[in-house]
Amino acid sequence: MLVIGQPARADEALEPGRYAVEVRLELPHLDDMTARKVADLCLAGEAGAPNPGFAVLSDNNPLAHCPISNLRRDGAELTFDIACEGRNAASASARYVLSPGAFRGRIAMRMGGKNMTMTEVQAGRRTGPCAGPAPGAR
Structure with a gap:
């Protein structure tokens, strides 16, 4: 389990670097069947960067490559x-x-014509600087 620090003040930014991200899917009525994994992600945290690189990280998810x-x-x-x-x-x-040096997030997903909903829960902590492209980075 990842420990997340206190939320940032308005003048603080996400520190750029490599993050270990615990990813868990919450599926309605399937509490014991949720998929879990840890992803390695390289995020940019410069002030003014609109999206430092967050995306859907669960496997085989059509939203992983759709525009923000x-x-x-x-x-x-x-x-x-x-x-x-x-x-x-x-x-x-x-x-x-x-x-x-940390973040937590929730992505509420609707799978279109399948009338299926799920939530991807992410918790990340910085593990160091990025050294080239991170495996699985988007």
Whole structure:
């Protein structure tokens, strides 16, 4: 389990670097069947960077490569929407709370025509600087 620090003040930014991200899917009515994994992600945390690199990280998820829109940063909170193109396409709403060396986030996903919903829960902690592209980085 990852320990997350206190939320950042409005003048603090996410520290750039490599993050170990615990990823868990919450599926309605399937509490004991949730998929879990740890992903390695390289994030940019420069002031003014709209999205430091957050994305859907669960395996075989159509939202992993869909565009982000409506990006908003309010102090330590980062929110955005994800929408795939096409009729009955998947969509999602994301909310992250950032601190200099850690973050936590929830991505509420709707799988389009399948009428299926799930939530990806992420908790990340900085493990060091990025040394080239991180495996699985998006």
